[in-house]
Amino acid sequence: MSLLGNYRIEEVDQVSTRLCSEYGRIVKVSGLLNRPDMLFVFDADLIEQVFRSEDALPHRPSMPSLDAWKHGIKKDFFGELPGVIAV
Numbered sequence: 001m002s003l004l005g006n007y008r009i010e011e012v013d014q015v016s017t018r019l020c021s022e023y024g025r026i027v028k029v030s031g032l033l034n035r036p037d038m039l040f041v042f043d044a045d046l047i048e049q050v051f052r053s054e055d056a057l058p059h060r061p062s063m064p065s066l067d068a069w070k071h072g073i074k075k076d077f078f079g080e081l082p083g084v085i086a087v
Contacts, residue, residue, distance in 0.1 A: 010065060010073070013069075016040065020040075025041070027039070027040040
């Protein structure tokens, strides 16, 4: 189990729900050891704005906890489909 403050990063769905309810529609997580800052956007209209304003080939580094969730813990659910955030 990996803990990040009061969050268990293996439970990315619960972490996302808590971040949104505690901090709002846009959450920046910074200061993680050896990790770049992360921005979580929980509003569909804002997500659309972000994706439409990106370059043709945006850089989206993988998130290890999300990779473990999608390709390990929930592999039966996701299969080979990467979803909105590919890792």
